Amino acid sequence: MSLKKFIAEAVSPWMKQKGPASDIVLSSRIRFARNLEGYPFPVTAPEESAQTLMNYTTAEIDLSSFQAERPLHAVTMDRLSSNERRILVEKHLISPYLADKSTHGALLLSGDESISIMINEEDHLRLQCLLPGFQLKEGLETANKVDDWLEGKVTYAYDEELGYLTSCPTNVGTGMRASVMMHLPALVMTQQLNRMMPAVNQVGLAVRGIYGEGSEALGNLFQISNQVTLGKSEQDIVDELEGVVDQLLQQERKAREHLLNTSRLQLEDRMYRSYGQLRFSRIMESKESAQRLSDVRFAIDAGLLQGVSGDILNELMVLTQPAMLQQYAGAALSPGERDERRASLIRERLKLEEQGDELSGGGSE
Amino acid sequence: MLCQQCQKRQATLHFTKIVNNEKTEMSLCDQCAKERGDHVPGANSYSIHELLSGLLHSDSPTSQTAAPARKSRHPACQSCGMTYEQFRKVGKLGCARCYETFEARLKPVLSRVHSGYHMHTGKSPKHAVPRRNVQQEIEQLQAEMQEHIVNEEFEKAAEVRDRIRALHSRDSLDETGDA
Ligand SMILES: [Zn+2]
Numbered sequence A: 001m002s003l004k005k006f007i008a009e010a011v012s013p014w015m016k017q018k019g020p021a022s023d024i025v026l027s028s029r030i031r032f033a034r035n036l037e038g039y040p041f042p043v044t045a046p047e048e049s050a051q052t053l054m055n056y057t058t059a060e061i062d063l064s065s066f067q068a069e070r071p072l073h074a075v076t077m078d079r080l081s082s083n084e085r086r087i088l089v090e091k092h093l094i095s096p097y098l099a100d101k102s103t104h105g106a107l108l109l110s111g112d113e114s115i116s117i118m119i120n121e122e123d124h125l126r127l128q129c130l131l132p133g134f135q136l137k138e139g140l141e142t143a144n145k146v147d148d149w150l151e152g153k154v155t156y157a158y159d160e161e162l163g164y165l166t167s168c169p170t171n172v173g174t175g176m177r178a179s180v181m182m183h184l185p186a187l188v189m190t191q192q193l194n195r196m197m198p199a200v201n202q203v204g205l206a207v208r209g210i211y212g213e214g215s216e217a218l219g220n221l222f223q224i225s226n227q228v229t230l231g232k233s234e235q236d237i238v239d240e241l242e243g244v245v246d247q248l249l250q251q252e253r254k255a256r257e258h259l260l261n262t263s264r265l266q267l268e269d270r271m272y273r274s275y276g277q278l279r280f281s282r283i284m285e286s287k288e289s290a291q292r293l294s295d296v297r298f299a300i301d302a303g304l305l306q307g308v309s310g311d312i313l314n315e316l317m318v319l320t321q322p323a324m325l326q327q328y329a330g331a332a333l334s335p336g337e338r339d340e341r342r343a344s345l346i347r348e349r350l351k352l353e354e355q356g357d358e359l360s361g362g363g364s365e
Numbered sequence B: 001m002l003c004q005q006c007q008k009r010q011a012t013l014h015f016t017k018i019v020n021n022e023k024t025e026m027s028l029c030d031q032c033a034k035e036r037g038d039h040v041p042g043a044n045s046y047s048i049h050e051l052l053s054g055l056l057h058s059d060s061p062t063s064q065t066a067a068p069a070r071k072s073r074h075p076a077c078q079s080c081g082m083t084y085e086q087f088r089k090v091g092k093l094g095c096a097r098c099y100e101t102f103e104a105r106l107k108p109v110l111s112r113v114h115s116g117y118h119m120h121t122g123k124s125p126k127h128a129v130p131r132r133n134v135q136q137e138i139e140q141l142q143a144e145m146q147e148h149i150v151n152e153e154f155e156k157a158a159e160v161r162d163r164i165r166a167l168h169s170r171d172s173l174d175e176t177g178d179a
């Protein structure tokens, strides 16, 4: 398979669209957790009950009845290879739990992959809407539409006082997790983010790295999300999150400006070095590639580097994950082989960019 | 919504069938969905009848009360059999009823997780309305009562309090009437 074709198939269509403030806010996500009245939650459900739910949602519901122009498609986990399931995780369409541990897990997915509904995850239904850029309100609107549609098909477990009942009490109430993925290299470089974190936590929001473990955030990519789901309306939660994201956005812009004004040469040097590493290396570990990709993305946004598309960071962060690399290679790879493949995929990708090939954007398919 | 077949239990799965351009809608409880089982299209490799037998068992309180492992002082959830100790271990509740079963012990947990909030104020499903009006009325009265207290109109406050109490008891009557 050619790299171009691989990218066309591997990158979610919604990711190829440009969203507002997408130089810093890469994507927005709304997730609703829902359960069915009268059915035990997946954690205690007998296998037959899980199977009934899977069958009902994947075979009984008319999946085109949500939106004729945007029909959903059903995929049951048992029909996918473990690598195919990992790829869905790497594309943020399903959770690792659904991929590996759920009983009769399934996924309902829209063609543009912006709407997905997990069946038999920790909760019976987990619906999520993913949008490019800073679009939490739009995400909430779409999520509500999906939710209203599903509500006509099943009876939700709901309590007047506690709201939507979820398996984990941390989700009860709205069952909603709203989040954005932000690229914050300048706040990290100037060590401002560490100082801002406590304030963000204090208003009930969580900041964590998207890739990497512990406190390390690979690629300077952070997820900001609400923690509280009870006692606030969906709209309030989104408004609060938007306010904080807006603050972070402005601080990041200021920090970038400051860095460019005070240490432009050092910045340029660092970024071109990173570009050179990505363009010519033969072995590339995921940790290094994340940092270098972040540098290059920063350089593109700052206007220091021309001729490379800004999508390169989010796109290559997904494409260079282990299962994706194995898919591209068509074989299982050892960690060492992955590092080699990762380096060659990034090299090829940047070469395409230099040749001026039209890669992103809807264009031809 | 009640199950259209037995008119007794809560309907959970809603079916839409189009036969000869005519749309029929049906809402069934888990048990009636099971009985309907054999002619469910799409259920190609197995019969719904078999699938739902497990549901029946988990629903009947007899199978749960018969289950052992009742060493702890605290009772297990009547509906799914989970104990609070189990919940603490896995961090997940077993079913919607667990929220009632463990209400007293969950309350402080919820309050801690949700910054002291304890009342849902967001979206609600359209078919879950019945108690809502009473609930809103109570909230309104509570605000009214608060106002009286602030103004030191204690007799009026007591009057409102009695009305709240009356609503509370009506509310719980409605609940038992539904079940
Ligand atoms: Zn019935």
Ligand SMILES: [Zn+2]
Pocket (backbone or CB within 6 Å): B077, B078, B079, B080, B081, B082, B093, B094, B095, B096, B097, B098, B099
């Ligand atoms: Zn329970």
